[in-house]
Amino acid sequence: MSSSSINKPGPGNKAWGAVTYLWDYFATRFKNIDIFDEHHQLEAKTNPFYALGPIFYLVWFATMASGLLLICWYVPTKAAAYDSIYAIQWHVPFGNIVRGVHKYGADAMIIAATMRVFRMFINADYKPSKEFNIAIGLVTLLLSMYSGLTGYLLIWNQRAFWATKVFATFPTYMDQFPVMGDYYEPLVKSLHLGWNTAEVLLGAGGAITQETITRFFSLHLAFSLIPLILVEIYFYNNNYVRMPLNWIKRTVVMLMLVVTAIILPAAQGRRSDPDVTPLPILSDWYFLGLYQMYKYLEPVVATEITMVIPVTVILLPFIDTWLCGPEKNIMKRPFILMMTIMGGASWIIFSYLIIINVANIHNDPPFWRSISYLAIDAGIVWQLLLIWKSKDAKEWARGARPAIVAAVMGGLQCVLAFLYYFMALTEMFMGPLTQAFTYMTFRPFWADKATALENVTRVLVPKGTEMPYNTDFTVAATGWIVKVPNGDEALKQLEVLKSTPSAIDWLFQLIPTFNPKAPVYQSAIDYMVANKWVYDYITFADRMNLQGLNPAPYAVYPMHVPEVDWWWMIGGLLTTVLAIVTFFVSRSKGKAPAVPPPDKAATPEKPAGAAS
Amino acid sequence: MEDGVKRRTILKTVAAVPLALTFGLLASPFLRFLRPTLKPLDVLGHSDQPIAEPPIPTFTDKDFPDEWTCIPFTFNQKYIEYNPELAEVRTIPGFIVKLPNGDVVAYSRICPHLGCVFNFVKDPEECAKGYNFKPAGPVFACPCHLSVYDIAQAGKVVSGPAPRPPRRFSLKQTGDTYQVISLEAGSIA
Numbered sequence: 001m002s003s004s005s006i007n008k009p010g011p012g013n014k015a016w017g018a019v020t021y022l023w024d025y026f027a028t029r030f031k032n033i034d035i036f037d038e039h040h041q042l043e044a045k046t047n048p049f050y051a052l053g054p055i056f057y058l059v060w061f062a063t064m065a066s067g068l069l070l071i072c073w074y075v076p077t078k079a080a081a082y083d084s085i086y087a088i089q090w091h092v093p094f095g096n097i098v099r100g101v102h103k104y105g106a107d108a109m110i111i112a113a114t115m116r117v118f119r120m121f122i123n124a125d126y127k128p129s130k131e132f133n134i135a136i137g138l139v140t141l142l143l144s145m146y147s148g149l150t151g152y153l154l155i156w157n158q159r160a161f162w163a164t165k166v167f168a169t170f171p172t173y174m175d176q177f178p179v180m181g182d183y184y185e186p187l188v189k190s191l192h193l194g195w196n197t198a199e200v201l202l203g204a205g206g207a208i209t210q211e212t213i214t215r216f217f218s219l220h221l222a223f224s225l226i227p228l229i230l231v232e233i234y235f236y237n238n239n240y241v242r243m244p245l246n247w248i249k250r251t252v253v254m255l256m257l258v259v260t261a262i263i264l265p266a267a268q269g270r271r272s273d274p275d276v277t278p279l280p281i282l283s284d285w286y287f288l289g290l291y292q293m294y295k296y297l298e299p300v301v302a303t304e305i306t307m308v309i310p311v312t313v314i315l316l317p318f319i320d321t322w323l324c325g326p327e328k329n330i331m332k333r334p335f336i337l338m339m340t341i342m343g344g345a346s347w348i349i350f351s352y353l354i355i356i357n358v359a360n361i362h363n364d365p366p367f368w369r370s371i372s373y374l375a376i377d378a379g380i381v382w383q384l385l386l387i388w389k390s391k392d393a394k395e396w397a398r399g400a401r402p403a404i405v406a407a408v409m410g411g412l413q414c415v416l417a418f419l420y421y422f423m424a425l426t427e428m429f430m431g432p433l434t435q436a437f438t439y440m441t442f443r444p445f446w447a448d449k450a451t452a453l454e455n456v457t458r459v460l461v462p463k464g465t466e467m468p469y470n471t472d473f474t475v476a477a478t479g480w481i482v483k484v485p486n487g488d489e490a491l492k493q494l495e496v497l498k499s500t501p502s503a504i505d506w507l508f509q510l511i512p513t514f515n516p517k518a519p520v521y522q523s524a525i526d527y528m529v530a531n532k533w534v535y536d537y538i539t540f541a542d543r544m545n546l547q548g549l550n551p552a553p554y555a556v557y558p559m560h561v562p563e564v565d566w567w568w569m570i571g572g573l574l575t576t577v578l579a580i581v582t583f584f585v586s587r588s589k590g591k592a593p594a595v596p597p598p599d600k601a602a603t604p605e606k607p608a609g610a611a612s
Numbered sequence: 613m614e615d616g617v618k619r620r621t622i623l624k625t626v627a628a629v630p631l632a633l634t635f636g637l638l639a640s641p642f643l644r645f646l647r648p649t650l651k652p653l654d655v656l657g658h659s660d661q662p663i664a665e666p667p668i669p670t671f672t673d674k675d676f677p678d679e680w681t682c683i684p685f686t687f688n689q690k691y692i693e694y695n696p697e698l699a700e701v702r703t704i705p706g707f708i709v710k711l712p713n714g715d716v717v718a719y720s721r722i723c724p725h726l727g728c729v730f731n732f733v734k735d736p737e738e739c740a741k742g743y744n745f746k747p748a749g750p751v752f753a754c755p756c757h758l759s760v761y762d763i764a765q766a767g768k769v770v771s772g773p774a775p776r777p778p779r780r781f782s783l784k785q786t787g788d789t790y791q792v793i794s795l796e797a798g799s800i801a
Contacts (some may be wrong), residue, residue, distance in 0.1 A: 023617040169727035172800050198800050200646045207702045275705050277728040279755030295757040361744050
C-alpha cells in the first residue's frame with residue numbers, strides 16, 4: 001500500500017493532491033480495521049492477550065445462544081418480568097446455568113473488550129496506520145456495556161431500575177452544553193438533543209414504565225443482531241478465519257462460564273419499587289466508576305466528561321503518533337503509559353470507593369483533580385525528558401514536534417486551570433464566566449456607557465434572582481419588574497442604552513437573533529443585554545468584588561481555591577513551560593551543521609506509515 | 613485495488629448525498645416510533661406539558677399533628693402521546709410537609725439531579741452518616757448521588773451535585789383542606 005507515493009501532490013495540482021492524500025489516509029486505515037484481532041492470529045497462538053478478540057467473539061456467541069433460550073421463558077412486562085426470572089432461575093431445568101452463562105458471558109465480553117483496548121495501547125497495536133482500531137475496540141466495548149445496561153433492566157430489580165433511571169436522565173444535561181444546548185437558544189437553535197435522547201430511551205415522559213421495558217428489550221436484541229449481520233458481512237467479504245482458537249481453548253473458556261454460573265449463581269436482587277430508592281444504591285459493576293464521578297461533580301461537567309472520555313480514547317493513538325512516531329516500546333511512550341495507568345486506576349479506585357462507601361463528596365474532588373492531572377503531567381514531562389536525552393542534531397530535530405504537541409496539551413490544562421481559578425472564587429460556571437470575560441474584552445468600545453449599562457442591569461435584577469435561560473433578558477426582566485423599585489424607569493433607560501451605537505456593532509449584527517420580529521440586533525449593547533452577557537459580567541464583577549461594592553448576599557465572595565488544587569494548576573503551568581523550552585532548544589540544536597535538513601527528520605513516521 | 617480516488621467514486625458520493633437526505637426526510641415521520649410524544653411535523657419540538665389526572669391527593673389539617681410531619685403521596689400526570697391510547701398516565705411520588713412556621717408545602721420526590729426518588733431524613737445524625745452532610749434540621753436526601761435539600765429554605769441544595777431545588781406542587785387550600793393540584797413544569801428529572 002505505498003499509496004501516497006503515487007498521488008503525491010505535485011505543483012499546480014495541490015488541491016487534488018490534498019484530496020487524494022486524505023482519501024488514501026482514510027482508505028488505508030479503514031482497510032487495516034481489526035474487529036476481533038484478525039490480523040494477529042499468529043500471535044494469538046502464543047500470546048493469550050492477542051486471543052482476546054477471538055475470545056470476545058466466542059463469548060458473544062455463547063451469550064446470544066443462552067439469550068435465545070432465555071427468551072423462551074422471559075416475560076417482558078412490568079408485572080411478570082421479575083417472576084419469570086425467578087422461574088428461570090429456580091424452576092426451569094438448567095435455567096440457572098443458562099442464565100448464569102448469559103450474565104457471566106456478558107461480563108466476560110466487557111472484561112475481554114476492556115483488556116483488549118488496554119493491550120492495544122500498551123503494545124501500540126494501532127501503529128502503523130491502524131489508529132481506527134482503537135475506535136473499533138471502543139465501539140465493541142460500548143456496545144457490550146449498552147447491551148448489559150439494557151439487559152439488566154429486564155430483570156426488573158431495584159439496582160436495575162435506579163441505574164436505568166440515572167442512565168436515561170443524564171443525557172438531558174446535554175441541553176445545557178455550550179453552543180448545542182438550550183442555554184444559547186437566542187444564539188443557536190437548540191436541537192433538544194438531550195431531552196430527545198432521554199425520551200427515546202424511556203419511551204416518553206419521565207418515568208420507567210412498561211414502554212421502557214419493551215424498548216429496552218428491543219434494543220437489547222438490536223445491539224447484538226445488527227452488529228452480528230455487519231460482522232458476518234465483514235468476515236465473508238474479507239475471507240478471515242472467524243475464530244482461530246482450537247477446541248481446547250474454546251472448551252476452557254466455555255467451562256469457565258459454566259463453572260462460574262454454578263458456583264456463583266447470577267443474583268436477582270430485590271423486586272423494583274418505583275417509590276423507594278435504597279441507600280446505598282449501586283449500578284452494575286462496569287458503570288460504578290462513572291457513578292462515583294456523578295457524586296463528585298456538577299451534573300453538566302460529569303455529563304461532559306462522560307462524553308469526553310470516549311473521544312479522548314479515540315484521539316489518543318493520533319496524539320501518540322505525533323509524540324513518538326513509529327515507536328512501539330511502552331517505556332519510550334511514557335505519555336501513553338501514564339494515561340493508561342491513570343485511566344485504569346481511576347476506574348478501579350472509583351469503583352472500589354463506591355463499593356466500600358467511604359468517599360466524602362466534599363473533600364475528595366481536589367485530590368482527584370490533582371492526582372489525575374499530575375499523572376498526565378508526569379507522562380508529558382517524562383516524554384520531554386526523553387527528548388533531552390537526544391545525542392545528535394538529528395535526534396534533537398525530531399523532538400520539535402512532540403514538544404509542540406506537549407505544549408498544546410499543557411496549555412489546555414493551563415486554560416482549564418485559569419477558568420477553574422475563577423470558578424472556584426465566584427462559583428460561576430464556565431459558560432457565564434466566558435461570557436463575562438468576552439463582555440470585559442468589548443467593554444472599552446462603549447466607553448462611558450458601560451458603567452451606566454451595568455448599573456441599570458444591577459437595578460433590574462434583584463439579588464438572588466434565578467435567571468431563566470432560554471429567554472431574552474428584557475423579556476425576563478419585564479416579568480419580575482413589579483417587584484423592583486424604580487423598575488419601569490430602569491427599563492426605559494435600558495431601552496435607550498440598547499440603541500446606542502458603538503464601533504463594534506457590525507460584528508454583533510452578523511449574529512442572527514432567532515426572533516422573527518427583530519431579526520438583527522440594534523447594536524452590540526443590545527446583543528450583550530439580550531443574551532445576559534452584561535448580567536454575567538456584573539455577577540462576575542460583584543462576586544470578585546472588583547468595584548468594592550460587596551453587596552450583602554455576595555459577602556461570602558470571592559471564595560478561596562482549595563490548596564490541593566494548586567498542585568495541578570501549578571503542575572500544568574510548569575509542564576507547559578518545560579514543553580515550550582524543549583521546543584526552542586530542540587529547534588536550535590536540530591539546526592546543527594553537517595546533518596540532513598530538519599524538515600526531513602521531523603516527520604519520521606511517514607515512510608513507516610506508507611510501508612504497512 | 614488501485615490507489616488514489618477514482619472519479620467514479622467521487623461522482624457516486626456526490627450523487628448519493630442529496631438522495632440520502634431526501635429519503636431521510638421522507639422517513640422522518642417514522643421517528644414517532646422512537647418518540648411517541650413527537651408532534652406531527654415537529655421533529656425537534658418539545659413534547660406537550662403533562663396535565664393533572666384524578667384522583668387528586670387531598671389532605672386536612674388533622675393529617676399534620678406535629679411540625680415536620682411528612683406524608684408521602686402519589687400524583688398522577690397525563691401525557692399526550694401519539695400511541696394507540698393517545699395518552700399515558702405517569703405517577704409522580706411526592707412529599708407533603710408541615711413546616712415549623714405552620715406552612716404546608718409539597719415537593720416532587722424525583723431528584724432534580726438524575727431522577728432517583730429521594731427520602732425524608734428527619735434526624736441530622738442519620739443524614740451525616742449516610743449522606744456526607746450534617747444539616748441543621750430535617751432534610752430531603754437522595755441515596756443515588758447524595759444530594760441534600762433543605763426543606764426550611766424552600767428546598768435549597770445544601771450538599772451534593774444537584775443543580776436546583778426539587779420541583780414543587782401547587783397546593784389549593786380551602787378551609788382546613790389541602791389539594792395537590794399541579795406540578796411545577798420542568799425537565800425529566
